[in-house]
Amino acid sequence: MTSFSPASIFPAALNHLLAQEAWARAKLIPHAGKIAVLDGGVLAARLKVTADGMLEAAVVDDAATVTIRVQLADLPAIMQNRERAFSYVKIEGDADFANTISQLSQGLRWEAEDDLSKFVGDIAANRMMGGARSALGTVKALHQSVAENVAEYFLEENPMLIRPQAVTEFTADVTRLRDDVARLSKRIEKLKGSNQ
Numbered sequence: 001m002t003s004f005s006p007a008s009i010f011p012a013a014l015n016h017l018l019a020q021e022a023w024a025r026a027k028l029i030p031h032a033g034k035i036a037v038l039d040g041g042v043l044a045a046r047l048k049v050t051a052d053g054m055l056e057a058a059v060v061d062d063a064a065t066v067t068i069r070v071q072l073a074d075l076p077a078i079m080q081n082r083e084r085a086f087s088y089v090k091i092e093g094d095a096d097f098a099n100t101i102s103q104l105s106q107g108l109r110w111e112a113e114d115d116l117s118k119f120v121g122d123i124a125a126n127r128m129m130g131g132a133r134s135a136l137g138t139v140k141a142l143h144q145s146v147a148e149n150v151a152e153y154f155l156e157e158n159p160m161l162i163r164p165q166a167v168t169e170f171t172a173d174v175t176r177l178r179d180d181v182a183r184l185s186k187r188i189e190k191l192k193g194s195n196q
Contacts, residue, residue, distance in 0.1 A: 010045045011055040017108045018054055024104055025053030031097050034065035040072055066093035068101065 018024050031049045035058045038045045046058035074088040091098045120128070154160045 011047055011057050014047070015054050021108060024108055027100050027103060028053040028055075031065075031100060034094065034097050035062050036097065036101060037064040037067040039067060039069045040075075041069075042072065064093060066091065066097045066101070068098065 018028070028049050029052070032051045032053075033049065035046060035048045037058075038047070046060065046062075046064070047055045048058035048062070050056055069090040069092075070088060077088060119125075155163060
């Protein structure tokens with residue numbers, strides 16, 4: 001019986017993607033034997049590059065070649081903008097290996113429809129993925145609408161938030177009032193001096 005653990009599932013999922021992309025394996029081959037630690041605070045994955053450009057779980061005692069630390073709170077932003085993913089992380093160690101990992105994170109894509117078609121056929125997989133994309137679009141539109149409605153409520157109906165333009169205008173008014181008070185103060189001083 002095969003046992004599944006996070007330490008075995010993560011490399012297996014990545015190897016599934018690598019098996020479909022010869023260019024990605026070719027980028028990893030020069031780094032054979034190196035260990036990358038992906039540290040999410042609560043969980044950490046230790047991956048070792050094999051001679052064929054695939055990955056395996058690394059032994060805890062083996063020293064990391066590169067450590068990539070990411071805050072779990074940043075994961076949504078990373079998933080939304082994969083091109084800027086590495087701007088959210090802290091990297092320690094081999095810069096060349098980290099650069100290769102960055103390139104792979106931007107270029108590797110899971111083609112879920114291809115994998116699904118092996119089980120249900122091309123037409124069913126296409127329809128299922130179309131339905132999933134439509135549902136995701138609906139969820140995103142609903143999220144956007146709710147966010148806009150909440151913002152409008154707190155800006156207009158029950159003002160707990162202030163628009164940036166209103167803050168800028170208020171700041172300009174305060175600056176203008178301060179300058180007017182300073183000018184008035186100087187005039188009063190001049191008048192006091194001339195009356196003496």
